[in-house]
Amino acid sequence: MKFKSLKLLAAVLTLVMLLVVTAGCSGKGSGDAKTDTKAGSGTGKDKFYSYVSSNPGGTWYNMVGGAINLYNEKIPGVKFSVEASGGSVENVRRVASGEADFGMAYSSHMYEAWNGKGNFEGKPSQDIRALCEVYRSSHYFVTLKNKNIKSMKDLEGKKVALGAPGSVTTDNSRRVLDALGIKVNGVELSFGDAARALQDGKLDALGQGGAPAAGVVELAASQEIYIIPFSDEELDKIVKLAPYFEKGILPANTYKGQDKDVPTFYFSVYKIANKKVPDDVVYNVLKATFDPEGKKYLSNVHPQWKELKNNPEGLKQLGVPYHPGAEKFWKEQGK
DSSP: OHHHHHHHHHHHHHHHHHHHHHHHHTOOOGGGOEEEOSTTSTTSOEEEEEEEOOSTTSHHHHHHHHHHHHHHHHSTTEEEEEEOOSOHHHHHHHHHHTSOSEEEEEHHHHHHHHHTOGGGTTOOOOOEEEEEEEEEEEEEEEEEGGGTOOSGGGGTTOEEEEESTTOHHHHHHHHHHHHHTOOOEEEEOOHHHHHHHHHTTSOSEEEEESSSOHHHHHHHHHSOEEEEOOOHHHHHHHHTTOTTOEEEEEOTTSSTTOOSOEEEEEEEEEEEEETTSOHHHHHHHHHHHHSHHHHHHHHHHOGGGGGOBOOHHHHHHHTOOBOHHHHHHHHHHTO
């Protein structure tokens, strides 16, 4: 009985320690970085920082989960935790308010927050700071070759999935169609459901953000798809809509049967931080991120980390400044 009691006591103490560590990892953000003084925790004064991402299982959640493993190994005196969120809008709000320290964000939502527009209408927040561009996300429309839809104008009156409910893809599909004066029977569906509906003949086309998209890859494996090209005139109208849109192409062979580059437009995903995060922490995050070994590791975590770079022109268009720690890092890089 005495042995069983000791085992029970040890189990209880272990559970308490785990709860303490978990509580420390879910600190309140940039204004309240937690300090861990327990024995064996590196310096004995590790500070904890949160990094908001997306829903568990989502692309950003997996990307950030891999990144914080790198930072926790390479940056002494700090510990990072990945936190789930509803995505870019929530990330910007939480980083801006100081509820989170770092986050992933679309350029469109950074611009809206800084200027009090769109999702942040009348409530501007200028407490976010940029670190670097993570990757560029294309936006395009997909149909089937047997639909005989060859141009954006051919979508007039057609049934089109705009994107997943509440997604930036849906927002961008609406913006583009409105700007081009094209009226469609628009519906909101998850990306997988939209691809299946197009295959089953229940849709004429779908709007898609990012490439390659799993649903479109699966669709292209069984059907002849067609990526609708934007004309030069249409792209000129689109990039004038907002400073976060840029012209680009969807490279040939992104999808099966797509043997030519397709003109389209892009917006960017950035790594952001609250302005109160210490300069040295931000500097060391970027140093670990762009170290050759760090980039190789991150690229193995998720292929979209391969596109990491500085984008001063894009940030200048947005009007969102660098964090001082990022300014120091990029100045040293000569970029």
